[in-house]
Amino acid sequence: MQIQSRKPVAAVSAEPPYHFFIISSNSMHTEQISLPATPTNDYDHDPHRRTFLRQTAGIVISGTALAAILAACESTTVSSTGIQATLDINAQAALQTVGNSISQTFGQNNGGRAVILIRSTTTDFIALSSVCTHEQCTVSKPQTAGGNIICSCHGAIFSPKDGSVLGGPAPSSLQRFQTAYDATTKVLTITF
Numbered sequence: 001m002q003i004q005s006r007k008p009v010a011a012v013s014a015e016p017p018y019h020f021f022i023i024s025s026n027s028m029h030t031e032q033i034s035l036p037a038t039p040t041n042d043y044d045h046d047p048h049r050r051t052f053l054r055q056t057a058g059i060v061i062s063g064t065a066l067a068a069i070l071a072a073c074e075s076t077t078v079s080s081t082g083i084q085a086t087l088d089i090n091a092q093a094a095l096q097t098v099g100n101s102i103s104q105t106f107g108q109n110n111g112g113r114a115v116i117l118i119r120s121t122t123t124d125f126i127a128l129s130s131v132c133t134h135e136q137c138t139v140s141k142p143q144t145a146g147g148n149i150i151c152s153c154h155g156a157i158f159s160p161k162d163g164s165v166l167g168g169p170a171p172s173s174l175q176r177f178q179t180a181y182d183a184t185t186k187v188l189t190i191t192f
């Protein structure tokens, strides 16, 4: 087993069988490695394995904390059902300023729940579902330009940049929808 070439980040079990989550120095992916449930004399005297266990000692973590680590590592999902809706940005005073946001429904798209639209640049917008990934409460749009997205139910915090989890119990990012902005007509198209 070539575990000595990777950097261990967390041991999730203190007793055999051992399970380790590893982040490679060059790929940032996670993987699980299980060591033998019954240590052998070779296991006890293998210097690489002893070093590995010493490095992971003291960072035994709970399943909840591990879920938070994995959520932070995952990329934001961009949904696409092919259904499109448009919004005239000319009619949205708040969206004339970069960093500002609105919460808006688009018929039955997104299950009839609101979409948070954030003007990220003069020519681009971010569209995120307002449905919290913890227990489906409705999250609030950022209260200030550039502010985080908060779920008041249990305190989940999401990034306004991509909907990724910054804190709290949410297991995954807010669902993100594709956007296309026509700077000439100032019409934003959202693909659900």
Ligand code: FES
Binding pocket: 132, 133, 134, 135, 136, 137, 151, 152, 153, 154, 155, 156, 168, 169, 170
């Ligand atoms: S439903 Fe959003 S944090 Fe629980």
